[in-house]
Amino acid sequence: MDNFRDLLIVLLMLINLMLLASSRIRYCIKIVAFQGLIVGLVPIFAAENGIGIGIILTALCVIAVKCVLLPILLQRSQIIADVRREVDPFVGYTASIFIGIAALVISFWISTRLPQMEKQVSHIAAPAAIFTVLSGLFIIMSRKIALTQVLGYLVFENGIYLFGGAMLLENGFIIELGILLDVFVLVFVMGIAVFHISQEFNHIDTDRLSQLGDWNAELPEEIKK
Amino acid sequence: MNWYILINIILPFVLAPFLFGVINRTKAFFAGRRGQPLLQLYYDLFKLFRKGSVYSVTTTWIFRIAPFAVFSSIVCVILIMPCGALVSPIGFRGDILLFIYFLAMARFFTVAAALDTGSSFEGMGASREVQFAALTEPAFILCMAALACETHSFSLSTIFSRLSFASWSGEGAVLLLVAVSLMIVLLAENSRVPVDDPNTHLELTMIHEVMVLDYSGPDLGFILYGAALKLWIIGSLVVGVALPVNTGNFFLDRFIFLGGMVLLAVIIGIIESVMARFRFLKIPQVLILASALSILALILQVRF
Structure with a gap:
């Protein structure tokens, strides 16, 4: 079982790398859903003194939200906004x-500097969690399309969840459920926002949204019209 | 030295062209054709070795020695390659780097000869070949480094005789990463489909095939035979990692190894049938991902 865990x-770390390399949004949503599934499964494998009802319920909640609900919402907004791929991000895919x-x-390296926990799921869980957090943050920073940024946020959250799950924090799961609700609401709101932005501007490129303003002093010509 | 060590050398020379037959048959099966005979490459080689060569007047001696240089450096690799868990005739400490550089030398001569023809077409192929080679080599070397750390040895023969199914249950993640990374290296180095298409002659998309367009007769034969042996060499690495059988029974072990090689050829055929070639911009990303896999394998191996 150790080996499988x-x-x-x-696999979780590889998904991060694949996410950094792929430009198709539909595909990104799928692999983030898969990552949610893996992250949801980790606490089940982590349980040392028997799998309780609580752990199974939490895992089911997490998998239902991260692997089914959020991807469906994201896919809907992807279809509505009609964006297929992230064409030119701030940082290219090879880079x-x-x-x-x-x-x-x-x-x-960071995980070697952490204080050694007596009980943790696996010695590679902490670096994997930090790596997931870092790549989520990097995706938020380096991509322009609002949908990909939401995906980055989800990856970031997966990393935090894995960290809590891996370190077997006390009562971590209750907090986790609260965070899950927040994430759900956020993605829901983002879906509506993306819909309205794409209705208004025919694109969801956040880089170009920075030109918005009430005054029309220094605006480019095409926006003044 | 025991007599059976010679099987290390005999097997590749006899059976390497057969793998190409298996790949072609698998592709034909997926396309719904009967396909060429399994021994087609043997017939081709036999035909080519009986013919004479034609040389372009713009070429120099580099063009003429290149096929032999390529073939002999690949023969050198065959001499140090173990065949599954069987210790190779000339294995020594550090040959895990040497064999990669023998393959690089073969590539150097192919590229030099391609540039020597003066054709812009071949120069383009040479440039692409070198670009992708620069990205495959780190992945290749890091894979070897991970394996060396895993088995605490710097010789191919000892690495592959120390790997076993026990190492899969202990370090499954590392070996899986190395196997996948080596598989990508295999496809890139042998110019198979997701990276290059071996069947597109005279297309602008090809990489490796374009460099050998000017060869004919025995020279082309040596190049084709060398390509088959190279597929065998890297394939035997993949099989050695993925299927580390060491039962002790000599014939059973060799039989399983050969079965693994045929299975690998079938897998390559399936990959070529179900995948399209990647766009050129996509290829470096895939190769860097292969390096990332092997770096991850090395980190996991070194740290834990």
Whole structure:
């Protein structure tokens, strides 16, 4: 079972790398859903003194929200906004993978500096969690489309959840359920926002949204009209 | 030295062209054709070795020695490659780097000869080949480094004789990463489908095939035979990692190894049938991902 758990966590890290490399939004949503499934499964494998009803319920909630509900919402807004792929992000895909590799090395280094926990799920869970957090943040920073940024936020949240789950924090799961609700509401609101933005401007490119303003002093010509 | 060590050398030379037959048959099966005979490459080689060569007047001696240089450096690799868990005739400490550089030398001569023809078409292929090679080599070397750490040895023969199914249950994640990474390296180095298409002659999309367009007769034969042996070499690495059988029974082990090689050829055929070639911009990303996999394997191996 140990081996299988490690394999799951390694798969989680690979998903981060794949996410950094892929431009198709539909595909990104799918692999983030898959990551949600893995993250939801980790606490079940982590339970040392028997699998209780509470753990199974939490895992089911997490999987239902992260693997089914949120991807469906995101896919709906992707269809409504009609964006297929992120065409030119701030950081290109090849460079993103290089940065991903650097983040991987850094997160392993950071995890050696953490105080040694007596009971933790697996010794690679902490670096995997830090790596997931870092790549989520990087996706938020480096992509322009609002949908991809939401995906980055989800990855970031997956990382935090994995960290809590991996370190077997006391009462971590109750807090986790609260956070899950927040994430759900956020993605819901983002879906509506993305819909309205794309209705208004025919694009959801957040980079170009920075030109919005009430005054029309320094605006480019096409917006003044 | 025991007599059976010679099987390390005999097997690749005899059976390497057969793998191409298996790949082609698998592709034909998926396309609904009967396909060429399994031994087609043997017939081709036999035909080519009986013919004479034609040389362009713009070429120099580099063009003429290149096929032999390529073939002999690949033969050198065959001499140090173990065949599954069987210790190779000339294995020594550090040959995990040497064999990669023998393959690089083969590539150097192919590229030099391609540039020597003066055709802009071949120069383009040479440039692409070198670009992708620069990205595959780190993945290749890091895979070897991870394996070396796993088995605490720097020789191919000892690495592959120390790997076993026990190492899969202990370090499954590392070996899986290395196997996947080596598989991508295999496809890139042998110019198979997701990276390059071996069947597109005279298309602008090809990489490796374009560099050998000017060869004919025995020279082309040596190049084709060398390509088959190279597929065998890297394939035997993949099989050695993915299927580390060491039962002790000599014939059973070799039989399972050969079965693994045929299975690998079938898998390559399936990959070529179900996937399209990647766009050129996508290929470096895939190769860097392969490096990322092997870096992850190395980190997991070194740290834990």
